[in-house]
Amino acid sequence: MAAPIERLLSEICESEEPIEELKNLRTAVFATPVSGLREAVSGARLEIIFGLLNTNDKEQIEVCVEILNRVLQALEPIQLAQNYKPALQSGLNHPDDSVKVLTLAQIGRVVGHADGVTQILNSAEILCDVIHCISVERIAVAKEAIAALGKLSHTKAGLDALFRSDLLNKLKDVMTTSDIIRYRVYELIVEVSTASPVSLGYCANSSLISQLLEELTGDDVLVRATAIEMVTNLAQSQHGRQYLSQQGIMEKISNMIIAAESDPFSSLYLPGLVKFFGSLAIMDSPQQVCEKYPIFLEMVFTMALNLDPTLAPVALDTLGILGGTVEGKQVLHKTGEKFTSVLKRISTVASDGATELRVRCLDALAQLLTLPVEQQTDDLLLLTESWFNCLSSQPMAMIQNISTQPFPELHCSALRIFTAIGCQPWGQQLMMDTPGFVEWVMDRSVGTGKEAKDCKYELVGVLLSSSSTQRIFGGENYLKLKTYLKEGPYNVTAVSSVTTEGAD
Template identity: 65%
Template sequence: MAASVESLLEEISNIEDPIEELQSLKTALLSITESALRDSVSGQRLRGVFSLLDSNRREQVELCVDILELILLALSPEHLAQNYRVELHAGLNHPNETVKILALTQIGRMVEDPNAATEILKNHDILQDVIQCIREEKMAVAKQAIQSLSKLSHSKPGLDKLFQSDLLKVMKDVMAASDIVRYRIYELVVEISSVSPISLGYCANSSLISQLLSELTGDDVLIRATAIEMVTTLARSQHGRQYLAQQGIMEKISNMIRGAETDPFSSLYLPGLVKFFGNLAIMDSPQQVCEAYPAFQNKVFEMALDPDPVMNGVALDTLGLLGSTVEGKQVLQKTGEKLKTVLLRISQLANSSATELRVRSLDAIAKLLTLEPEQQTEDLLALTESWFYLLSKQPMDMIRNISTQPFPELHCGALQIFTAIATQPWGQKLMISTPGFIEFVLDRSTGQTKEAKDTKFELVGSLVSSSTAAEILGSQNYINLKTYLREGPYYVSAVALVSTEGAD
């Protein structure tokens, strides 16, 4: 087969209509090993395929791209950098986006290889054209360019080349193309900054980060909303958070939350501001963030009670995020009556709102009620139990009713709440005292989707793993649950199989 690859490669560039031969070559390539492929490809033969990219026929170009993808992946990045720079450079300027993506992908491979990267760093024109690809209309091309440049910045020579040569001016010129392109460059800069304090230093010295931060308070609310997303990404690294704190950004965002009340367009960017502090609280300390920026916590509660479903969704996600940690639970508990009102509101949303909002409500409740075994102190168990009873007069019935509705995502969301309380002694006592509940857990006929079966299995696993379950649930129930666990999530009993065959 390697021989046929060689002969096809040799013939292909001399044929006027090579579609059939290209299809044969693609089939042949798929059936040989990578090492055999590497041995059968010579530079001259491969250049014949590259030359066929110069065509207006989309089918021909795309077949060539498929073939080149297979062949180039078999070649080392260093070999590519030494032998195919000209062809890859031409690919960056090709009118077809699949050719551009092919070239960018291979350049991405090269910049990850130390020896190949040295070759590419010498080739200023290639890097300049990679930056120019960020302004391409096709998002897939721009994304691949951002990815390749981000990989390049993982080394000091790469950072020097991007930020201490006239490539920085190229980036700034490309930014001027449009708002969309400007934010693609910001995306690249934030990605690079997140890698290490050193890479953040390069980006900060380039003035691109200060330019991004100034967009937070710009006149265009849509641009402001995009800027806050970028800044939230930057805050995911510790050095990023330190830099933002030094620049006074946390205080600025807190003031923006306060000022949002008088801004008729605040609904466009307010969710992003709240998400920023929600992420910050989880990464640093819920207590410190809520105490230092009380406007954030107050706004989350306001948004939970807001008639706007968009605001509700962000509040639910943020409350779930905060309540997923012990410290966050304690911070929320300190708010007293405010939290009671909000928990009742979450319960109402879980019962009667759009399906997506109901799912997010159930997810928030599950996170608020979850305690790992090592977290189950007397105080925290009393806290989660009190929250459960704030949801409804009959919370077990409420959640079980949701679990029986014909929507798989609601069924799974309700089961996750039962899983959250399944390891807690008060939860187990509730389960055994609720008529028919253990039978409901063991009934494999409820929830027929894979997700439902997996979620039910997780619930059974949580019960069985609890050190108090055997005593509270009773030995027979515990044995039945262990049997369910041993049989696995997709077990079908022989009786069920026989009855099904009879029906057929």
């Protein structure tokens, strides 16, 4: 394919209005495997295509971008850096955002390459232009710029260039553009900081992290909410959590939750505060976090009991995540009646609330009740059984009733609760003691959508994963379940028909 591509490039070069020739070239490069393009473009004059980007013709730009997106994949990053540096710099300053996105993606490839990054580090102008792209209105351009700078910071030389040169001042200048742009830079700083303790050190010394942390208690509640999200991302790494702890951020956020009770605008940022501690609890220890910052769990309970539409989702998700771990279950159990009240409230809303909130409640209950076979002890089995019995005077009937309602999402969420208790002996016994339940499980006509069939199949799989199933369900039911599993979720039983001669 090398010859046709060379020929098409020559035709484009000779044409005054090359749009048709460009379309032919586009067809040719997309018909050629990337491995074949490598040979084709090695001697090709790609500057021709780069040059044709300098037009106001939107269609021509679009076709050129599609060609370059395909063809440049065939070039090694070092070839790009050595042979097309002027074209890359021109692309960063192109008025069309699609050209900027293309260029930034290629620069990202270059700076992610051991030899290519050196070439870019010697071009301060290109790096300045990449930083400027963070302030472009279109988010796709900014995302590519942040990604490229993030890759650049994976090397010490890249970190030195970004944080120990005039580029840092360029970064700080860009931040002054607007609140939105400032937070894009924070996004970059957080991404770099989470990579390693060394990277975090560079960012901390730049003063940009301390600036972000100051925004936590700013006057603008929307800015505050965004800052909390950024800090939560910073806490994803162990060294990030250690740094935040040293800066007293956990205590600051705990105090913000306390103060939120008297702030009429707290619903705008309170979910973020709760998510922060929820994330912290899962990564470190639910018990330690809940004991050290008791206001966190108190607020989750309050939000779950009130079920304010803006606050309830994060409370339910947090309870589900916490209760999905053994340690989290024990922490919740220790609160006694407080958590029992929350369970009853969730159960009530799951039965008669708004559909979206009902699904959220059912999913949280499924996580709370899940107890894999390898985690099952007598104490934990008693705990999950007591939680299930809290839900209603007849919890099996309640959940089964929800599963029969004409809403696929409710049907599947209810099935997930049965799946959660399906490998626990007490749950299996309840299923056997509920008239018609086992037949209902194996009835393929219940729940006709793909997701419903998948959920039913998962329930059968969980039942068969337990060593107590055969004893509790009996040999005949056990064999039926095995047959169901073997046939798969979408099996359709053939129905034969007999025609009688002379019948109407």
